Amino acid sequence: MQKLLYLLLMAVLPMGCQNKKQNSPERPNVILIYLDDLGIGDLSCYGSKQLQTPNIDQLAQEGLMFTNAYASSATCTPSRYALMTGMYPWKKKAHVINGDAPMLIATDAPTLPKTFKKAGYRTAVVGKWHLGLGNGNIDWNQTISPNPNDLGFDYSYIMAATNDRVPTVYVKNGKVDNLDPKDPIAVNYKENFEGEPTALTHPEMLRLKWSHGHNQSIVNGVPRIGFVKGGKSAHWVDENMTNDFLAEAQHFIQKSNQSQQPFFLYYAMHQPHVPRLPHPKFKGKSGLGARGDVILEADDAIGRLMSFLKEQKIADNTLIIFSSDNGPVLSDGYADHAIADNGTHRPWGKYRGGKYSLFNAGTNVPFIVWAPKMVKKGTSDALICQMDLINTFNECLHLAVDQHLDAQPLTNTLFGLNEKGRSHLMLEANARLWLRKGDWAYIPPQKGVAINPDIMIPLGRSVDEQLYNLQADTQEQVNLADTEQQQLIQLKKVFKEELQGEEPMFLYMTQ
Structure with missing residues (x-):
């Protein structure tokens, strides 16, 4: 078994040589594609008839598709905490946090990117973060510390929380990107800034109406949670977010490839979280409203990512893990007709529940492992959790498995060598x-x-x-x-x- 793992996976360099630039079949690149609020029934490879997701389907057809894989939680922040730390989030009392919340993970804690760093990898996070920044009372006009770079990432290009919360800006290596110092940004989750319009005071400014909870600051005609002032040049354009994050991911991949150093990329996409504002190319394409449109947009971006890996001639030496942070939700704060437009589509698949739910569809999520030269393709019914990834990669990178974590080392399971997953x-x-x-x-x-x-x-x-x-x-x-x-x-x-x-x-x- 150890010989097989050596041939299929990676052999870690001696500690004194870990910083050497080396990329080989024994140390494949790893990309973790993580969607937001995507249900197990939202993909055609998991049985959807109404939504066709050909690029994700290809990952499933050429890789290993799990049917009993779980996020740790039915909401986003706790699941991401478990993914990054290998710990049950309820032990930390992790819950969904606002955009100005302090960092939930201690900088000295074991993390998934630190595992790859120990093995000589370049590491990056691109996309949604939602695990907090700083130590409280953030000054968004200065370098924010701690940030993801303090948890093992060499590069970070993130949104601080979610696309429905302020600040609606990208944060690059701890600094708000494209910020004009002449127009400083301020964020408050307790009270509004004097004179700043909200969804309640200026409904005429809205191009997307709110249904519950999202009635505070307006950015790009969309009401958000929380209050923001200034920073106009740094605000993202919602319809461009997919292309923005994909470009950052491609840039990191290209730089890593040029350095001939293996990389770990946490590519945290925002679809299909609210507000759902697809690029014009995808508007109306699904026939299921905005929610269906943004899922097709995400599938297209994954197809473009795969094409880029082939252009860079590194697809054969790249392992991809695809999953979602929790189960699906239709109506979640905006009057976007998601329930009416959904028709007979079942985002929760054959299960019951969804986001926020204790029933199975709240946490039973799509989970696909793709690496045709390393992974035995097919379907696995093994019980596995996203938080297991940290100790699984500790094991297959020949690092010490951390016995203090809740994560279990499941290398054989992840690569399809057996179906012996967790017992519970x-x-x-x-x-x-x-x-x-x-x-x-x-x-x-x-x-x-x-x-x-x-x-x-x-x-x-x-x-x-x-x-x-x-x-x-x-x-x-x-x-x-x-x-x-x-x-x-x-x-x-x-x-x-x-x-x-x-x-x-x-x-x-x-x-």
């Missing part, structure tokens, strides 16, 4: 937990609304214990807690062991 996994939605073990899902009792009226997604909350067999009942309609007592006892035991003394008031929300 704790999953989270808005600080509430559930357990996946084998084919079973256990959701502990808790109070709260069953359906969020703003987004119309079943949240999975109940005062009763819930036990479902996900193999036999993909829609989680038949609660077996009363009839499968032995199974219930076993799962509750594992659930309690995983808590490890965490605060019950945090884990069992009552509102």
Whole structure:
């Protein structure tokens, strides 16, 4: 097995030689493509009939497609925290944060990019970040520290939070890009700046109306969360964001290729998160409204990325991992007709739930591994989580597996050499937990609304214990807690062991 890994994966240079410029089949480039709010049913390779995603499909056809792969959480910040650190986010109490929030990850913590740095890789993050910046009270007109470069990335070109939150600017290596010092930028999440228009005071300025929560500062005719003043030259154009991020990704790849040094690129795309404003080339293309259009736009960008790798003659020596940060949502703060335009399309696939939900579709996400010369193609039913990547790459890069992390080393699973994944996994939605073990899902009792009226997604909350067999009942309609007592006892035991003394008031929300 070790010999096979050596031939298929990479042999790490001795510590004293790690900075040498060397790229070889033993050390492939790695690109992690991470979409935002994409459901497992949004791709034709996972069964969508209404949306055709040929470029992502090609990754699946030539690679390994997982059916039981999970983000750690049903919302974005916690999933990204787990992805970067290999730790359960509920232990950190990580939650969705605002655009001015301080960095969630300690600069001395183990991270995924640091793993690649130790193995002599160049590293970059391009796209959505949403893990905080600075230490609080950010001055956006100066270099912001800490930033992603302090967590193991050599290069970073990011949006601070999400495209529906201020500041609507790109941050390049800790500095706001294209900022005019004569027009300084200021951000506030508590109160507006005097005289600045909002969606409530100047609705006539809107080209996209809000439905809930997004009624503060207006940028590019779009109402956002939070208040911003100044920095006009630095504001992004929403319709150009896909091309902006792709150009940055290509630039990093080209520079790395010229240096003949292997690279790790975290390419965090923003689709199909709100506000959904596709480039004019894709507007109306899907027949499913703006949400469908931006998914097709993302698929096209991935196709262009693959073509660029071939032009650079490095496609054969590049490993690509494709996934999403949580399950899908249709209506999420804007009056963009997403529910009406969706028709019979099922973004959640054969499952139940979506973003914010304890049901399976909240965290069961698309997950594809592509590297035709390294990965055994096909389909895998193995249980795997995105947070496992850090220890998986520690293992296959011949680095020490970090025993203090929640991440498991699953190299053989990731490369299709077997289907022995995790035995179980704790999953989270808005600080509430559930357990996946084998084919079973256990959701502990808790109070709260069953359906969020703003987004119309079943949240999975109940005062009763819930036990479902996900193999036999993909829609989680038949609660077996009363009839499968032995199974219930076993799962509750594992659930309690995983808590490890965490605060019950945090884990069992009552509102």
